[in-house]
Amino acid sequence: MFPELNNLLNTTPDRAEQGKLTLLCDANTDGSFLVHHFLSFYLKANCKVCFVALIQSFSHYNIVGQKLGVSLTVARECGQLVFLEGLKSSVDVFFRAQAEPHPLQFLREANAENLQPLYEFVREALKPVDDGEAAWRCPVLLVDDLSVLLSLGMGAVAVLDFIHYCRATVCWERKGNIVALVHDSGDTEDEENNILLNGLSHQSHLILRAEGLATGFCRDVHGQLRILWRTPSQPTTQRDWSLTYQYKIQDKSVSFFAKGMSPAVL
Amino acid sequence: MAAVATCGTGAGSTGSMVAAGSKNNVTSFQRRGPRASGSDSSYSRLVSIAGTRPSVRNGQLLVSTGLPALDQLLGGGLAVGTVLLIEEDKYNIYSSLLFKYFLAEGIINGHTLLVASAKEDPADILQELPAPLLDDNVKKDFDEDACNHKTAESNIKMKIAWRYQLLPKMEAGPVSSSRFGHYYDVSKKMPQELIEASKWHGFFFPEKSSSTLNIEPCSLTHGYIKLLQFIQNIIYEEGFDGSNPQKKQKNILRIGIQNLGSPLWGDDLCCTENGNSRSLTKFLYVLRGLLRTSLSACMITMPTHLIQNKAIISRVTNLSDTVVGLESFIGSERETNPLYKDYHGLIHIRQIPRLNNLIYDVSDVKDLAFKLKRKLFTIERLHLPPDLSDTVSRSSKQDLAEPSKLLGPGCGVMAGGKKHLDF
Numbered sequence: 148m149f150p151e152l153n154n155l156l157n158t159t160p161d162r163a164e165q166g167k168l169t170l171l172c173d174a175n176t177d178g179s180f181l182v183h184h185f186l187s188f189y190l191k192a193n194c195k196v197c198f199v200a201l202i203q204s205f206s207h208y209n210i211v212g213q214k215l216g217v218s219l220t221v222a223r224e225c226g227q228l229v230f231l232e233g234l235k236s237s238v239d240v241f242f243r244a245q246a247e248p249h250p251l252q253f254l255r256e257a258n259a260e261n262l263q264p265l266y267e268f269v270r271e272a273l274k275p276v277d278d279g280e281a282a283w284r285c286p287v288l289l290v291d292d293l294s295v296l297l298s299l300g301m302g303a304v305a306v307l308d309f310i311h312y313c314r315a316t317v318c319w320e321r322k323g324n325i326v327a328l329v330h331d332s333g334d335t336e337d338e339e340n341n342i343l344l345n346g347l348s349h350q351s352h353l354i355l356r357a358e359g360l361a362t363g364f365c366r367d368v369h370g371q372l373r374i375l376w377r378t379p380s381q382p383t384t385q386r387d388w389s390l391t392y393q394y395k396i397q398d399k400s401v402s403f404f405a406k407g408m409s410p411a412v413l
Numbered sequence: 414m415a416a417v418a419t420c421g422t423g424a425g426s427t428g429s430m431v432a433a434g435s436k437n438n439v440t441s442f443q444r445r446g447p448r449a450s451g452s453d454s455s456y457s458r459l460v461s462i463a464g465t466r467p468s469v470r471n472g473q474l475l476v477s478t479g480l481p482a483l484d485q486l487l488g489g490g491l492a493v494g495t496v497l498l499i500e501e502d503k504y505n506i507y508s509s510l511l512f513k514y515f516l517a518e519g520i521i522n523g524h525t526l527l528v529a530s531a532k533e534d535p536a537d538i539l540q541e542l543p544a545p546l547l548d549d550n551v552k553k554d555f556d557e558d559a560c561n562h563k564t565a566e567s568n569i570k571m572k573i574a575w576r577y578q579l580l581p582k583m584e585a586g587p588v589s590s591s592r593f594g595h596y597y598d599v600s601k602k603m604p605q606e607l608i609e610a611s612k613w614h615g616f617f618f619p620e621k622s623s624s625t626l627n628i629e630p631c632s633l634t635h636g637y638i639k640l641l642q643f644i645q646n647i648i649y650e651e652g653f654d655g656s657n658p659q660k661k662q663k664n665i666l667r668i669g670i671q672n673l674g675s676p677l678w679g680d681d682l683c684c685t686e687n688g689n690s691r692s693l694t695k696f697l698y699v700l701r702g703l704l705r706t707s708l709s710a711c712m713i714t715m716p717t718h719l720i721q722n723k724a725i726i727s728r729v730t731n732l733s734d735t736v737v738g739l740e741s742f743i744g745s746e747r748e749t750n751p752l753y754k755d756y757h758g759l760i761h762i763r764q765i766p767r768l769n770n771l772i773y774d775v776s777d778v779k780d781l782a783f784k785l786k787r788k789l790f791t792i793e794r795l796h797l798p799p800d801l802s803d804t805v806s807r808s809s810k811q812d813l814a815e816p817s818k819l820l821g822p823g824c825g826v827m828a829g830g831k832k833h834l835d836f
Binding site: 242330 | 705
């Protein structure tokens with residue numbers, strides 16, 4: 148959790164909003180620091196988190212999480228975090244036929260139509276616990292990242308359907324949040340990715356877009372973050388509100404500043 | 414990345430320190446702790462594996478790519494468990510050389526090799542590996558080269574062009590104290606006894622294509638499925654994924670895959686615009702899953718200049734960890750350009766992974782050019798040559814300004830654009 152980003156978004160772990168879909172998107176740069184931020188943010192906010200991590204291994208998130216002040220192993224053991232490690236499970240699914248349907252079942256199939264097993268996994272993971280012993284605040288689904296699902300053979304429509312089902316269950320029914328990362332391919336004409344990105348942009352409440360600088364590489368400013376607040380349910384009654392900041396990623400935090408106000412320049 | 418943390422747990426036994434160059438005499442004799450919990454992290458020590466070293470930034474286990482200059486640009490080396498993707502140059506000259514350096518480094522360090530190719534028999538590839546430069550000959554040869562090019566002016570403070578003193582120096586010669594990367598002589602072949610002493614597995618696609626599949630077809634081409642099964646068999650049988658705890662000595666598996674994505678593998682990505690785009694990306698994903706759960710590192714060369722659908726290249730880049738692109742000047746108009754006369758090609762570091770960290774080692778220099786000499790493959794910052802002609806003609810400067818537009822923002826000497834400004 149980066150305190151400066153919390154200030155920009157005007158939230159703290161104590162008063163996290165509910166029922167929101169946050170879209171993280173990166174173009175020409177790596178937006179994974181945002182995923183680490185939200186993971187540690189929701190774990191500190193005492194929410195039950197289901198993390199579908201398709202790109203990196205558990206120890207990667209764990210080590211970065213420790214720098215940010217959360218321990219994923221502890222969270223996983225006490226049941227606060229349900230972690231689906233995509234890379235490790237893909238090997239199991241691909242080489243050995245599974246008895247019961249696995250969330251990554253589509254890896255084995257030639258023409259997988261939809262992501263239903265993955266949705267069932269998420270629904271099962273974020274089921275409210277009835278015995279009330281450790282009441283977590285609200286369920287959160289975190290996906291890193293959705294563009295990989297396109298590379299693995301799913302169509303953009305199937306991924307949009309998956310998010311739609313998850314939104315209905317997690318956001319609307321259980322008043323939780325969803326955070327998903329999508330890569331923006333930029334100039335390369337990846338049509339499926341554009342469909343996915345546009346579709347999700349229209350459904351989300353908050354869009355965080357990390358972009359590389361238009362002028363190229365810089366050692367002191369790693370990129371630009373555009374924050375866009377939207378209200379998808381009420382079309383055009385309020386104007387969408389957006390802010391732009393530049394950032395520099397450091398070892399344990401990210402510092403944000405207004406455009407052109409990098410400490411290296413001033 | 415499980416490599417660093419868990420590879421110590423399997424060796425909770427008599428602590429065999431097997432580093433080739435390590436000079437410690439401390440025996441880490443530990444009692445074999447209870448196996449029930451599976452991870453006795455308080456007792457585990459990192460067992461040194463030959464040819465590896467931990468990264469200074471995040472403790473990641475690194476192996477050398479065979480090219481010390483490239484190791485330096487990648488932040489010390491190639492991390493164990495990751496994929497290095499080399500985008501081939503147009504005629505596959507320098508990328509196959511990098512491939513051979515990678516395999517030769519594996520033989521020198523005693524790693525197990527897995528060579529997969531659809532074009533050449535792996536046994537033939539291994540016969541063609543360059544010979545390593547041994548330490549006692551190296552110093553003499555480099556001193557000869559050094560005298561020709563530069564004197565010992567590195568310690569002299571520059572009086573006139575003193576701003577250039579601040580520019581970073583790229584390491585061109587061997588670092589004598591490290592045993593990590595080795596240098597190779599391209600004109601000689603690796604001695605036969607070294608090749609025979611090494612352990613290697615070969616996958617030659619035309620030989621294996623006829624056998625039957627025992628996995629249901631899942632939108633991967635035949636070649637990729639067989640290659641994945643082969644790799645997974647080797648990893649499992651030889652215990653690289655820690656499944657065989659009786660092995661005392663841990664080793665790294667170096668996987669080299671040549672020309673992945675080319676039509677020789679049965680993939681039609683390079684032939685048509687709407688080829689089977691899922692096959693290659695799914696292969697890369699499952700391969701990365703295999704690598705992350707084992708002590709192995711992989712180098713793949715891919716002819717991306719042949720891939721017609723550009724969206725695939727961005728997907729492939731996102732699915733790989735480190736991506737390096739090679740662009741050679743052979744056959745292009747740049748060969749005769751005076752800008753590039755000292756170099757053989759450009760090298761683009763397109764992506765470096767952030768492993769176990771928010772930040773990563775990225776070099777400030779974005780315009781890199783390489784030059785292949787007989788005993789050295791150097792990668793240097795691309796310098797624009799000084800304009801020493803007496804008559805400054807506008808046309809010659811115009812020609813030079815054209816290709817310099819394509820250079821990255823690192824060299825700001827000549828701005829892009831047609832107009833030539835005279836100050």
